[in-house]
């Protein structure tokens with residue numbers, strides 16, 4: 529079931545890349561396993577999936593502890609409060625949701641010496657929701673320069689969670705704004721290679737706009753029944 533779903537999602541990625549004239553090898557699939565247990569992650573791993581995204585930190589760390597026998601790459605895609613940075617620094621390979629320098633500094637300070645630097649993306653509030661997480665686009669360059677200078681982090685790119693769009697064209701317009709910002713940061717000299725955007729509902733539009741990492745939960749694991 530999960531393995532079949534993974535095949536379908538991979539097929540969607542391949543057709544979206546074909547439609548956009550892109551190399552499917554340059555779009556990574558992140559399986560978002562929040563609210564699903566270790567067995568679901570094992571099933572996805574058996575289906576060839578190695579990279580997983582989690583939102584809720586304590587849930588994620590418990591899950592990791594039940595899966596130490598499998599070589600997996602863990603991405604934090606949920607909000608990071610200042611009092612939770614240590615969990616992220618000690619357990620994750622990636623964090624996609626940096627939007628403040630203070631959090632970035634804590635992650636860098638707390639990253640254990642025996643681990644590789646934490647790979648990070650800045651979350652951008654691309655559609656301007658007033659209460660939404662993410663750095664405003666106009667402040668992204670300044671924050672990116674600071675984060676890029678932190679010793680135990682590697683800044684890889686940008687991440688967005690736009691408001692759900694009613695159709696492909698409206699999703700595309702918003703994702704293209706993120707792509708433009710990404711290119712602006714690259715033109716400034718930042719060596720970025722990751723554009724983390726696109727979920728179950730909008731991965732085609734995100735890929736069309738240049739996404740290099742789609743974060744897919746529902747299409748792989750099914751609907752989420754509970755809030756953790």
Ligand SMILES: *Cc1c(COP(=O)(O)O)cnc(C)c1O
Pocket residue numbers: 560562583605606689727728729743744745746747
């Ligand atoms: C839950 C979540 C996803 C996956 O969403 P689906 O619509 O289930 O594919 C992707 N990114 C983030 C940040 C999420 O919280």
